[in-house]
Amino acid sequence: MPDKELHDVIILGSGPAGLTAALYTARANFSPLVLEGAQPGGQLTITTDVENYPGFPEGVDGPGLVNLMKQQAERFGARTLLDPATAVDLGSTPFKVTTDAGDYRSKTLIIATGASARMLGLEGEDQYMGRGLSACATCDGFFYKEKEVLVIGGGDSAMEEAGFLTRFATKVTIVHRRDELRASKIMQDRARANEKIDFLWNSVLEGFVGNPEAGITGATIRNVTDGSTSQVACDGIFYGLGHTPNTAIFADQIEIDEKGYIVTGKGTATSVPGVFAAGDVQDSRYRQAITAAGSGCMAALDAEHYLESLG
Secondary structure, eight states, X not given: OOOOOEEEEEEEOOSHHHHHHHHHHHHTTOOOEEEOOSSTTGGGGGOSOBOSSTTOTTOBOHHHHHXXXXXXXXXXXXXXXXXXXXXXXXXXXXXXXXXXXXXXEEEEEEEOOOEEEOOOOOTTHHHHBTTTEESOHHHHGGGGTTOEXXXXXXXXXXXXXXXXXXXTOSEEEEEOSSSSOOSOXXXXXXXXXXXXXXXXXXXXXXXXXXXXXXXXXXXXXXXXXXXXXXXXXXXXXXXXXXXXXXXXXXXXXXXXXXXXXXXXXXXXXXXXXXXXXXXXXXXXXXXXXXXXXXXXXXXXXXXXXXXXXXX
């Protein structure tokens, strides 16, 4: 059923960036509408333990943290809907957001659709994610003190993950499908010089050893040269395959960089006046819950100032 209401603020995405933006705009009496997206709660919902978010000295599980953020935003009047946006029209104001349930119109738009870690599509990925499988060394490396882990990939992302993990793990093995790395020379040199890093060349991850309850105990590796498979013992597996920002529906309507991230100028402003971006959808560097929440606050304040300028 079409929504005839003209909203002051529509927020796309319901991770830390989107829900923080919702909290701030709700407390400013702008009654934001949050369209939660295809993955409500974002990447935190696939993280079992979060120990680096301030205010939780004993840690908190990812879904629980997102749920608390949502409750807090709703307490002040934010409205959340599960409808994912399927299209947007940023060519004129008010902006139009299209979903399967109908269209929504708004004076301002905060894009917090996040970025998705690239996966391999292997059986068991969903079950093992957060239980021995991770795509964020900064988030989960601490849990692998004095353990052995694998890093999948051969580009800069994999080298960064591997280098960070050597702060905790006793051994990090980079599994790469070729016999040479794709990473930049400086990143390759750092990895090769690190005595904790080993390489498994011409190899790909075929499957997981262990069980989703107890976690990963090893990996099935296939040699692409001779087709042979073997099991390699490990305590965890990290994907170093990079991230894909969720910006497909904004293509050709807003400035996006060569990696697909939304470009923000002053604060969180995008190339379209009245449209703001926060979180991993515009941040290819930090990708943390706390930085996403911070930029969500910034986007809310920027949207408030923009609305005030409209009178």
